[in-house]
Amino acid sequence: MQPTPTPADSIATYIRAKDGNRPHLLHAAFAADAILTMVVRTDAISFPPASHGRDAIADTLVRRFNQTYENVYTLCLGLPPEAGIQAFSCDWLVAMSQKQDGAVRVGCGRYDWSFTPGGPTVSALTITIEPMEVMPPDTLAPVMNWVSGLPYPWCPREALARVVPRLSGVAQALRYLSLEID
Numbered sequence: 001m002q003p004t005p006t007p008a009d010s011i012a013t014y015i016r017a018k019d020g021n022r023p024h025l026l027h028a029a030f031a032a033d034a035i036l037t038m039v040v041r042t043d044a045i046s047f048p049p050a051s052h053g054r055d056a057i058a059d060t061l062v063r064r065f066n067q068t069y070e071n072v073y074t075l076c077l078g079l080p081p082e083a084g085i086q087a088f089s090c091d092w093l094v095a096m097s098q099k100q101d102g103a104v105r106v107g108c109g110r111y112d113w114s115f116t117p118g119g120p121t122v123s124a125l126t127i128t129i130e131p132m133e134v135m136p137p138d139t140l141a142p143v144m145n146w147v148s149g150l151p152y153p154w155c156p157r158e159a160l161a162r163v164v165p166r167l168s169g170v171a172q173a174l175r176y177l178s179l180e181i182d
Helices: 007-020 023-028 054-068 137-148 168-176
Strands: 030-040 050-052 069-077 087-098 104-115 122-135
Touching: 007 023, 007 054, 007 069, 007 104, 007 122, 023 054, 030 054, 050 054, 054 069, 069 137, 087 137, 104 137, 104 168, 122 168, 137 168
Parallel strands: 030 122
Antiparallel strands: 030 050, 069 087, 087 104, 104 122
């Protein structure tokens, strides 16, 4: 008998779907009528302000996103939520590269999750995007070496500041998250 899925499982499934361009996984993470709200506080990336329904969310956060970006690593900062909760918030950090020109992006923000009553699926998600730093293609190796060595998808905040590349874009994101480079 398989264990009952938890909100942490739904979040981790969403991260795998988005980062790995696997929209089919969202059926295990989001309710069919889920609502996505995007709060974008940077000019470095854009999203529609809202998506209604799991299929629209898959188009926005997985299919279209992965037409533009690759090498995507999204980290949820802190401990995963406990089973049975109805709402959960956490900071996040993403590192990725743009397919067209190889530019590297490091950004961060906040996830605010709501879950269906009595179940672990996501009923609503608000993604707030704060700084999104764009760096030249020659920063790909140090950024990817750093982020791919971190715990995934749940990463302790303090782990971010260890062995971090000395790049201003990375430093900006860590400062927003109130972390200083060791």
